[in-house]
Amino acid sequence: MIRVENVVKTFTVRTRAGRFRREKTEVRAVDGIDFTVRGGEVVGYIGPNGAGKSTTIKMLTGILVPSSGRLRVAGLDPARERTRLARRIGVVFGQRTTLWWDLPLRDSYALMRRMYRVPRDRYRENLDRCVELLDLADLLDRPVRQLSLGQRMRGDIAAALLHDPRVLYLDEPTIGLDVVSKARVRSFLRAVNTEQGTTVLLTTHDMTDIEQLCSRVMVIDHGRLVHDGDLRGLRLGGHSERTLVVDLERELPPIRLEGARTLRVEGPRQWLAFPATASAAPLVAEIAARFPLVDLSIREPAIEDVIARMYADRAVG
Numbered sequence: 155m156i157r158v159e160n161v162v163k164t165f166t167v168r169t170r171a172g173r174f175r176r177e178k179t180e181v182r183a184v185d186g187i188d189f190t191v192r193g194g195e196v197v198g199y200i201g202p203n204g205a206g207k208s209t210t211i212k213m214l215t216g217i218l219v220p221s222s223g224r225l226r227v228a229g230l231d232p233a234r235e236r237t238r239l240a241r242r243i244g245v246v247f248g249q250r251t252t253l254w255w256d257l258p259l260r261d262s263y264a265l266m267r268r269m270y271r272v273p274r275d276r277y278r279e280n281l282d283r284c285v286e287l288l289d290l291a292d293l294l295d296r297p298v299r300q301l302s303l304g305q306r307m308r309g310d311i312a313a314a315l316l317h318d319p320r321v322l323y324l325d326e327p328t329i330g331l332d333v334v335s336k337a338r339v340r341s342f343l344r345a346v347n348t349e350q351g352t353t354v355l356l357t358t359h360d361m362t363d364i365e366q367l368c369s370r371v372m373v374i375d376h377g378r379l380v381h382d383g384d385l386r387g388l389r390l391g392g393h394s395e396r397t398l399v400v401d402l403e404r405e406l407p408p409i410r411l412e413g414a415r416t417l418r419v420e421g422p423r424q425w426l427a428f429p430a431t432a433s434a435a436p437l438v439a440e441i442a443a444r445f446p447l448v449d450l451s452i453r454e455p456a457i458e459d460v461i462a463r464m465y466a467d468r469a470v471g
């Protein structure tokens with residue numbers, strides 16, 4: 155559904171060099187990326203600020219033309235066939251709205267139906283479904299400017315789906331939403347994906363979005379893809395660690411073991427970190443043999459910590 159081959163996007167920026175002189179410098183926002191997304195996949199596209207995510211999405215919608223490389227989305231070349239592509243994709247930018255500010259939601263949707271030439275029955279069906287699942291019934295007659303952020307976002311997501319797009323790009327779809335609205339948006343997106351087979355590319359800084367929605371995650375940094383795989387792979391990669399939580403019969407000095415480091419001691423409980431790629435079995439066996447063990451559990455690294463560590467490592471490297 156999406157194919158990106160060795161795509162580069164550079165911007166020329168003018169910077170001040172001395173009092174009167176200006177110099178041209180080149181920013182490589184996207185620096186040679188390759189990936190393929192199959193129909194029906196939900197893929198997270200994450201990276202630190204300025205990594206090149208929005209630039210990629212803009213190229214995939216045809217708003218920006220790549221400096222070099224090849225792109226195909228739903229069988230089309232985005233930049234050359236932008237109008238045709240618009241009927242096959244839906245876009246939600248969490249920070250901006252695609253709705254008309256002064257019009258009631260209902261009228262924005264009617265205008266979109268005409269723009270995308272959606273058959274009346276299909277439109278009715280899609281709208282009814284969105285209204286039900288996104289709880290929009292009481293909002294349809296209110297102008298967009300009167301809606302809260304969460305209400306507006308739900309309205310925007312519905313707008314992006316009325317024309318049955320094959321691909322949905324979501325840029326921070328849950329930013330600024332409360333926990334209940336976030337949960338509603340996520341469960342709606344899951345339903346759209348499973349019932350309609352819509353392919354989703356999701357950009358977010360919210361790792362819970364990624365954990366709850368994405369089977370695969372791509373990480374971009376300084377314009378290059380640095381990870382493409384499942385979340386488990388991301389947890390295992392780099393220097394991430396798992397934690398062994400050990401309950402002893404009584405308070406003891408910190409446990410010292412090869413291949414683990416003690417993070418914390420609190421009364422009879424101790425926390426030991428060990429590499430996520432290593433097996434816990436030998437550590438557990440050694441603790442059980444040498445210490446008065448009462449209970450033990452293993453904690454996976456929080457995905458936020460893995461990502462934070464990954465970004466930090468790359469910034470230093």
Ligand SMILES: Nc1ncnc2c1ncn2[C@@H]1O[C@H](COP(=O)(O)OP(=O)(O)OP(=O)(O)O)[C@@H](O)[C@H]1O
Nearest residue numbers: 165167181183201202203204205206207208209210
């Ligand atoms: N129109 C432009 N002109 C010049 N430089 C640009 C332009 N658009 C983006 N850039 C630069 O390209 C790089 C990538 O920007 P991009 O907006 O794609 O990042 P991002 O990953 O979406 O970041 P964020 O998480 O902050 O939204 C940044 O260094 C940015 O300053």
